[in-house]
Amino acid sequence: MGSSKFAILGEDGSGKTCYLLGMYYAMSMDTANYMVVATDPVTDRFLLRRCQMLKDKSRKGNRFPPGTDCVEKFNFNLWHNDETIHSFEWMDYPGGWLDVRERRNLSGSDDYNSFKDFIMNSEMVFICIDGANLTGSSTSQKIRKVKTRCARQINPYLTELRNKLKKEKQGLPPIGMLVTKYDMCIDDTDADEIREIVEEAFEGLFGGNDTFVAIIPVSLGDTLEDDDWQGELDPINVHLPILMGINFALRKQVKKLSEEHIKDINRMNRELEAVEMIFYKGAWQDKHAIRRMWADLQRSADYKSWRY
Numbered sequence: 075m076g077s078s079k080f081a082i083l084g085e086d087g088s089g090k091t092c093y094l095l096g097m098y099y100a101m102s103m104d105t106a107n108y109m110v111v112a113t114d115p116v117t118d119r120f121l122l123r124r125c126q127m128l129k130d131k132s133r134k135g136n137r138f139p140p141g142t143d144c145v146e147k148f149n150f151n152l153w154h155n156d157e158t159i160h161s162f163e164w165m166d167y168p169g170g171w172l173d174v175r176e177r178r179n180l181s182g183s184d185d186y187n188s189f190k191d192f193i194m195n196s197e198m199v200f201i202c203i204d205g206a207n208l209t210g211s212s213t214s215q216k217i218r219k220v221k222t223r224c225a226r227q228i229n230p231y232l233t234e235l236r237n238k239l240k241k242e243k244q245g246l247p248p249i250g251m252l253v254t255k256y257d258m259c260i261d262d263t264d265a266d267e268i269r270e271i272v273e274e275a276f277e278g279l280f281g282g283n284d285t286f287v288a289i290i291p292v293s294l295g296d297t298l299e300d301d302d303w304q305g306e307l308d309p310i311n312v313h314l315p316i317l318m319g320i321n322f323a324l325r326k327q328v329k330k331l332s333e334e335h336i337k338d339i340n341r342m343n344r345e346l347e348a349v350e351m352i353f354y355k356g357a358w359q360d361k362h363a364i365r366r367m368w369a370d371l372q373r374s375a376d377y378k379s380w381r382y
């Protein structure tokens with residue numbers, strides 16, 4: 075069982091590191107019998123320490139992690155009732171790297187190559203839309219902010235990814251639009267407006283192709299900003315992107331596996347059809363009946379897996 079890469083794309087300050095911590099905080103405890111656990115105990119302790127800081131209201135604005143200044147990769151397992159369902163990798167990095175000027179400076183460095191590689195090989199891509207861009211009452215201003223601060227930097231990566239996958243005769247992987255810091259804009263926007271903004275800012279994702287796009291509002295807590303950032307850490311929806319990514323990865327694996335098995339079964343069937351006689355159901359069977367026998371076998375396998 076391989077590990078899946080999930081990439082998160084977002085400008086600096088858009089909430090990537092906080093999402094990772096909020097997700098780990100929520101999912102390292104049981105969330106509907108699912109748990110996410112870092113594969114390495116040192117990483118687990120490191121993340122939990124940072125989660126504790128985030129939880130500590132008395133630190134006020136200092137409860138948040140500093141801006142990320144290098145690439146950090148994390149390996150996780152998703153458990154369900156103590157059994158590993160799937161492994162996944164997550165990458166955190168400075169959001170400034172998405173900026174076109176930075177990209178030019180960094181291009182060719184090992185860190186930037188591994189960052190690009192991760193994005194290009196991701197099974198699901200998450201895009202952060204900072205909820206701070208969705209405050210106020212003017213839809214056109216929100217669209218402009220999301221276009222200039224967010225989509226302008228991210229769209230070139232989506233185009234590159236699309237071109238790479240086109241050569242491999244594949245479409246874009248599923249996209250999860252995370253409206254981060256949703257607590258900041260919850261009173262200023264609604265589902266229809268968010269949809270309009272996303273469709274305007276990321277028009278390349280819509281319009282006729284069959285890319286899966288889901289919009290998921292996430293937040294570290296409804297009251298987080300209260301009393302000068304002394305609100306509760308109470309993450310909302312942070313488990314959904316992970317479960318969605320893993321659901322997709324598992325479906326892909328099942329499809330690949332069943333395609334491989336079908337090929338094997340067909341090859342075997344061709345050989346077995348050459349068998350002249352077989353004793354089945356109390357009699358020697360002719361070729362015609364032998365074919366029926368394989369159909370019976372198939373039905374019995376279907377019945378067993380269905381019962382299981």
Ligand SMILES: Nc1nc2c(ncn2[C@@H]2O[C@H](COP(=O)(O)OP(=O)(O)OP(=O)(O)O)[C@@H](O)[C@H]2O)c(=O)[nH]1
Pocket residue numbers: 084085086087088089090091092093138139140141142143167168169170254255256257258292293294295298299
């Ligand atoms: N209100 C609110 N603020 C948040 C939330 N998550 C993050 N923030 C604020 O956003 C700031 C930036 O979040 P980070 O997670 O550090 O952003 P980042 O995308 O990792 O930024 P870089 O590492 O610079 O790329 C935090 O310091 C908090 O002040 C949230 O759910 N609600």
Ligand SMILES: [Mg+2]
Pocket residue numbers: 090091092140141142166167168169
């Ligand atoms: Mg960060």
